[in-house]
Amino acid sequence: MPPTLVIFYAEQGICPFLEWIDQQQEKAQDKIFDAITRLEMLGHELRRPEADYLGNELYELRIKKGHVNYRPLYFFDDAKDPKTGRLLSRRAVIVHGCTKEGAVPTADINLALRRRSQFFQNRAAHTYVPPQ
Numbered sequence: 313m314p315p316t317l318v319i320f321y322a323e324q325g326i327c328p329f330l331e332w333i334d335q336q337q338e339k340a341q342d343k344i345f346d347a348i349t350r351l352e353m354l355g356h357e358l359r360r361p362e363a364d365y366l367g368n369e370l371y372e373l374r375i376k377k378g379h380v381n382y383r384p385l386y387f388f389d390d391a392k393d394p395k396t397g398r399l400l401s402r403r404a405v406i407v408h409g410c411t412k413e414g415a416v417p418t419a420d421i422n423l424a425l426r427r428r429s430q431f432f433q434n435r436a437a438h439t440y441v442p443p444q
Contacts, residue, residue: 316355318348318386321407321427322440328427329384330440332409340377344384347373348406355402356388370424371404372416383416384409385424389431405431405439 320327333341351358351373364372366385375382385408391401407427410420431438 316352316388316402316404318352318404318406320440321405321431321438323427323430323438325441327440329406329409336382337377340375340380340382343375343377344373344382344409347375348384351386351404355404366416366421368421368425370421370428381412382409383412383420385416385420387424387428389435407431 320329322328333344336344347362350362360374362374364374366372369387371386371388373382373384373386375384384406386404386406389403389405390399391403392399405428408420408424410416412420427438
């Protein structure tokens with residue numbers, strides 16, 4: 313199984329997920345980035361309690377710090393060879409971050425799905441590239 317490359321969704325060069333994570337406490341940020349590392353290592357194999365499928369090809373990382381539930385939302389963009397169907401690369405695209413009490417709010421899911429659609433319309437324009 314090839315490793316999973318985790319990338320971040322961008323709008324006009326800005327990464328909404330990284331802006332959200334900057335607003336979280338430092339210890340929560342550390343736990344979120346640890347979960348992202350697990351996603352890189354395990355990709356599609358990552359399961360509860362660390363990740364869960366939300367439907368419509370959208371997933372969540374499940375992080376709890378104190379009484380707060382942090383939920384980075386992501387989807388997979390696996391590139392396959394059109395002739396052989398062989399997997400060329402495996403990517404997870406993190407499109408949104410939110411906190412929740414019960415279920416992930418519908419508004420957050422809809423935003424993540426809209427961003428997923430935009431990403432597939434133009435991958436290059438919606439892939440975050442850190443400033444050099």
